[in-house]
Amino acid sequence: MTGRAKLWISIGLVVASLAAGPVSPAHAVTVLATPTMGITGGDFARCRIVNLGTRGMLVGIELWTTSGDLVFHENFAVQPRSIGTAGWLANPALNGYCKFTGTFTKDQVRASIESYDPSGITTSVLVAPAD
Numbered sequence: 001m002t003g004r005a006k007l008w009i010s011i012g013l014v015v016a017s018l019a020a021g022p023v024s025p026a027h028a029v030t031v032l033a034t035p036t037m038g039i040t041g042g043d044f045a046r047c048r049i050v051n052l053g054t055r056g057m058l059v060g061i062e063l064w065t066t067s068g069d070l071v072f073h074e075n076f077a078v079q080p081r082s083i084g085t086a087g088w089l090a091n092p093a094l095n096g097y098c099k100f101t102g103t104f105t106k107d108q109v110r111a112s113i114e115s116y117d118p119s120g121i122t123t124s125v126l127v128a129p130a131d
Helices: 003-019
Strands: 030-033 037-039 044-051 057-065 070-078 083-089 094-102 109-116 122-127
Touching (some): 037 044, 037 109, 044 057, 044 070, 070 083
Antiparallel strands (some): 030 094, 037 094, 057 094, 109 122
């Protein structure tokens, strides 16, 4: 292949990439954590995230104890304007917090940890700060 042919191929590749348009920047992984909450033994801890956006998102939800033990971890998709939850029976009682990880922005979600009794009555709610 001659130098001139290589030049035209290179120019063609540049034109083709410019015609394809700009590449969307990759979203960095966002991590949100709730304040710590004491969950009474026999009550349930629930981590909840609300997708306020117009696109679905993948989220990892974890419940951690203050002593550093991972209680549970779940990954799932949350559809636009929908809620994703994961919960655990606190037996024995625990002090813990929820951690939410995904490619969302903080203004697209609301995240919280909740405590509720076996009858389903919510007894406490703490919202993750979006700062």
